[in-house]
Amino acid sequence: MSIYLKFLGFVLIAGGLCGSLYCWNAATRDDAYFQALKGLEKYPGNVLYQTEFKMAEPRHMLLLGGAYGAGSVGLVLGSLCLGMGQLLSRSRNA
Numbered sequence: 762m763s764i765y766l767k768f769l770g771f772v773l774i775a776g777g778l779c780g781s782l783y784c785w786n787a788a789t790r791d792d793a794y795f796q797a798l799k800g801l802e803k804y805p806g807n808v809l810y811q812t813e814f815k816m817a818e819p820r821h822m823l824l825l826g827g828a829y830g831a832g833s834v835g836l837v838l839g840s841l842c843l844g845m846g847q848l849l850s851r852s853r854n855a
Contacts, residue, residue: 762846762849763846763847763849763850765846766843766845766849767842767843767846767847769839769842769846770838770840770841770842770843770844770846771843773835773838774836774839775835775839777831777832777833777834777835777836777838778832778835778836780827780831781828781831781835784824784825784827784828787824788821788828791817791821791824794817794818794820797810797814797817797818800814801814
């Protein structure tokens with residue numbers, strides 16, 4: 762069981778960091794959001810640009826949340842599994 766928990770810890774850490782990098786990359790390349798933002802800055806009172814921006818904004822915010830959340834959650838849960846695996850291996854040896 763301790764080997765399984767250690768392996769799961771490494772997988773969670775790697776998955777969290779990979780998910781964070783993927784979301785960060787997708788957020789920086791979100792062309793629909795940046796085009797809508799440029800249009801809204803150029804014509805601030807235009808309803809069409811406001812609607813386009815409001816349609817692109819939730820996806821961009823979710824990508825940013827994933828970029829910041831996936832890495833930290835992966836690190837916390839992965840280190841928890843690594844710690845429990847280490848405790849189990851020590852308790853069997855004692």
